[in-house]
Amino acid sequence: WPFSCQFCSVHNLQEVYINLFDQIDENLKTALQRDLNVMAPGLFVQAVRVTKPKIPETIRRNYEMMEAEKTKLLIAEQRQKVVEKDAETDRKKAIIDAEKVAQVAKIQYTQKILEQESLKKMSRIEDEMHYSRQKMKADGEFYSKERLAEANRLLLTPEYLELKRYEAISSNNKIYFGKDIPSMFINHCSRQSEDDGTALDSITASLAGKGAKGTEQATNAKSMKKLVPD
The missing domain is CATH 1.20.5 (Single alpha-helices involved in coiled-coils or other helix-helix interfaces)
Known part of the structure; x- marks a missing residue:
């Protein structure tokens, strides 16, 4: 078994017995088949099984312990x-x-x-x-x-205010015209005069609150008030 001798010669006991032992079968089969192809073509190696070598009991136990420790590891x-x-x-x-x-x-x-x-x-x-x-x-x-x-x-134009003034004057009971009277004279009772004066005052105050235009209209209303006798 040249292959076995060669294999064991290049490896130590640790490698042969433990580390590389699982590769010996396949390596040996390959080596045998290579030799058969040269020396006996047509023959084929189906399988190779190698038993572990016999070693001293003490060494074997040590390797078994090492294998167990390796397994634990x-x-x-x-x-x-x-x-x-x-x-x-x-x-x-x-x-x-x-x-x-x-x-x-x-x-x-x-x-x-x-x-x-x-x-x-x-x-x-x-x-x-x-x-x-x-x-x-x-x-x-x-x-x-x-x-x-x-x-x-x-609305509150001078013409409109003038119209309202005449309407207010025409509402009096009596109006007298004549050449001896400057313009006109309104004769009515003193109470009516007071009421008319009060009404004109209200109109004047209302118109005065409308600004410049209202002030002008209020002035016209005051002029109308002067025509009414007290």
Whole structure:
């Protein structure tokens, strides 16, 4: 068995008996098949089995103990890998949970920001609507007063006031005309005179409150009052 001798010569007992023993069968089969292909073509090696070499009992026990320790070491390493894998799994799970919580918090924060912005926009729109309503109301009131003032300006003309003056004079009981009277004389009871004077005073005060045009009209009313005897 040249191959076995060669293999054992280049390896120590530890390698032959433990470390590389599981490779001897396959290596020996390959070497035999290579020789058969040269010396006896057509023959094929199906399988090769090599028993462990016989060694002194003391050495064998030592190697068995070493094998047992090696097995324990492998078991410990595998257990450690399992523990590390479990720890890694727990760590990844914790990271996933933390990221999930952070994402939920971020979504809630973004939602609150959007709600605040929506409320702010709604408040601004309501303020603008209120301002527009108040402005429209003020513009309407100003336009109404402006139109009323324009109507009064057009109505209370000197001709109109003159007409009203004559209408007021014509409502007296008696009017006397004559060449000896400067213009006219109105004869009525003193009580009627007092009432007419009071009415003219009211008209004068009302016209005086309408500005420059009203002041002019009030002056005309005072002139009419002078025609009424006290």
